[in-house]
Amino acid sequence: MRMKNKKGRFLKSLKYAFRGVVYCINNERNMRIHTVAAVYVFAFSFFFGLSRVQYAVLFLTFALVMAAELLNTVAEEMADMVAASYHPVVRIIKDLAAGAVLVCAGFSVGVGICLFWRPAVLWSILQLFLTHPLYLCFFVLFTGVSMLYIVMGPLGIRDYLHRKRNQSIHK
Secondary structure (H helix, E strand, O other): OHHHHHHHHHHHHHHHHHHHHHHHHHHOHHHHHHHHHHHHHHHHHHHHOOOHHHHHHHHHHHHHHHHHHHHHHHHHHHHHHHOOOOOHHHHHHHHHHHHHHHHHHHHHHHHHHHHHOOHHHHHHHHHHHHHOHHHHHHHHHHHHHHHHHHHHHHHHHHHHHHHHHHHHHOO
8 A cells, every 4th residue: 555655646746747848848838849959959059979978968868957947947937027117036947957057058069069060971961951851851841840830839730730729510
């Protein structure tokens, strides 16, 4: 009985943590930018033949930037809750949290340069897209969907599709 209770608490804690990540994705454009960047970097990483250690560095970099964005959202939400109007300390707290994300994102660019600055591989990727128009079309389509996801967010896309569906039903 005791083991089942611990398992239930653990599953609840996972549920709450997942809910926090989803909240951040739904409400923070920068988190959506980070997720899209991670997907692109991961997809293109296969061209570079990274080692297991290099993939570990890459995943830790993704996690660091996204965790910083989650903590930035925590700071913003708490600051907004505490101060209903402008307060200089709230501004400092928000600036510090945003600065933490900026530092993590900036250093992640450095990690990316260390892992991916291989002109020959970059050239072969470009040639692949230029010689296979279907790949280029897929890339352009995915980029369009990614931009829509970043700008509107999952909830915005859902609401837009819901409105369109309702409009077509009522016609």
